[in-house]
Amino acid sequence: MREAALALFAQHGYAAVSMRRIAQEVGVQAGALYNYTPDKQSLLFDLMQGHMDDLLNARSQEPVCTSALARLEAFSRFHIRFHLERPQAVFISYMELRNLTPRNFAVIEDLRRRYEGELETILRDGRDIGAFHVADTKITTLAIIAMLNGVNTWYRSGGRLSLPEVEAIYWDMVRKAVT
Amino acid sequence: MREAALALFAQHGYAAVSMRRIAQEVGVQAGALYNYTPDKQSLLFDLMQGHMDDLLNARSQEPVCTSALARLEAFSRFHIRFHLERPQAVFISYMELRNLTPRNFAVIEDLRRRYEGELETILRDGRDIGAFHVADTKITTLAIIAMLNGVNTWYRSGGRLSLPEVEAIYWDMVRKAVT
DNA sequence: GTCTATAGATTGATAGAC
DNA sequence: GTCTATCAATCTATAGAC
Numbered sequence: 140m141r142e143a144a145l146a147l148f149a150q151h152g153y154a155a156v157s158m159r160r161i162a163q164e165v166g167v168q169a170g171a172l173y174n175y176t177p178d179k180q181s182l183l184f185d186l187m188q189g190h191m192d193d194l195l196n197a198r199s200q201e202p203v204c205t206s207a208l209a210r211l212e213a214f215s216r217f218h219i220r221f222h223l224e225r226p227q228a229v230f231i232s233y234m235e236l237r238n239l240t241p242r243n244f245a246v247i248e249d250l251r252r253r254y255e256g257e258l259e260t261i262l263r264d265g266r267d268i269g270a271f272h273v274a275d276t277k278i279t280t281l282a283i284i285a286m287l288n289g290v291n292t293w294y295r296s297g298g299r300l301s302l303p304e305v306e307a308i309y310w311d312m313v314r315k316a317v318t
Numbered sequence: 319m320r321e322a323a324l325a326l327f328a329q330h331g332y333a334a335v336s337m338r339r340i341a342q343e344v345g346v347q348a349g350a351l352y353n354y355t356p357d358k359q360s361l362l363f364d365l366m367q368g369h370m371d372d373l374l375n376a377r378s379q380e381p382v383c384t385s386a387l388a389r390l391e392a393f394s395r396f397h398i399r400f401h402l403e404r405p406q407a408v409f410i411s412y413m414e415l416r417n418l419t420p421r422n423f424a425v426i427e428d429l430r431r432r433y434e435g436e437l438e439t440i441l442r443d444g445r446d447i448g449a450f451h452v453a454d455t456k457i458t459t460l461a462i463i464a465m466l467n468g469v470n471t472w473y474r475s476g477g478r479l480s481l482p483e484v485e486a487i488y489w490d491m492v493r494k495a496v497t
Numbered sequence: 498g499t500c501t502a503t504a505g506a507t508t509g510a511t512a513g514a515c
Numbered sequence: 516g517t518c519t520a521t522c523a524a525t526c527t528a529t530a531g532a533c
Binding site: 150151152153154155234237238274275278279281282283284285286288289292293300305307308309311312313315316317318 | 331334453
Binding site for chain 3: 337348349352358
């Protein structure tokens with residue numbers, strides 16, 4: 140059910156996808172879905188929370204780097220790799236924020252800010268030791284993440300560029316932008 | 319009607335907003351709206367097409383710069399300024415692409431590509447004369463636009479930073495990323 | 498745990514009075 | 516050009532049989 144909902148929400152949007160349509164994709168009747176989710180809103184929230192949990196868990200299991208540059212490179216490459224591996228979940232977690240209830244929205248926002256905080260810490264530490272030159276760590280954090288997220292709008296596996304090539308191109312831009 | 323639809327679509331999403339809700343905002347009954355739009359889809363399309371037309375028109379009326387660096391700076395500052403002036407239209411034009419009919423989608427996509435082409439031309443010309451060092455002009459184009467678009471996710475007028483300060487910070491990052 | 502059936506509300510769009 | 520009224524379809528969610 141979650142798999143079907145993920146694909147359908149990503150393609151048509153949460154509000155435009157009915158429980159009947161999800162059930163059809165799963166191969167059951169609509170009523171049967173309510174054995175697995177209390178309602179449609181919880182289904183959306185679970186998908187988004189699961190994605191953010193995956194993101195933070197995967198990040199925490201990455202090897203720790205010592206130098207400022209190596210930390211930033213590791214983050215940039217991890218971010219691209221992780222997000223390119225699950226484009227649908229990424230898409231939903233950004234596009235469907237406004238369809239969350241205020242309570243659910245606050246939870247997702249908190250997870251998102253925690254992730255952004257990891258990058259900001261890297262930038263601030265690097266700036267403090269003179270490794271980076273950034274005008275504003277908060278804005279630079281958001282600018283870098285926005286730029287890296289942009290990969291998902293055009294990258295298709297099997298295309299002109301391989302994942303390592305994409306990582307290298309973006310890392311080069313990130314590195315130059317902060318040094 | 320367009321004004322009300324713009325605000326409501328931006329806040330709740332096209333699929334989640336009913337014609338009755340738009341009519342309520344305008345102060346008429348739902349049926350009256352159909353004197354101004356043949357259907358809901360056309361209303362969305364007109365908003366998006368109007369936004370893209372505004373963008374290309376505004377861009378074409380900007381003063382022409384000669385040096386590669388000045389051209390890129392003018393584009394970056396123009397992009398930030400234009401997009402921060404109409405956050406709702408920007409939001410809709412990106413988020414509601416999947417709610418366009420295939421025919422309407424193709425029209426908007428063409429306008430978007432035309433705009434991106436202006437930046438790519440700047441980058442290619444600059445690279446050809448040795449002013450810029452970019453690994454891939456197409457990807458760099460998308461990366462820069464993604465980064466600049468990110469401003470709209472956090473900037474609020476009257477906040478910590480003024481528009482000229484924001485422009486300066488982003489221009490600094492763009493400049494360093496390509497030189 | 499899935500089914501059929503349905504309640505109760507809402508949707509986009511139209512018809513016809515004025 | 517706006518109104519009331521409504522059609523026909525669709526929606527989320529639930530009830531109860533099996």
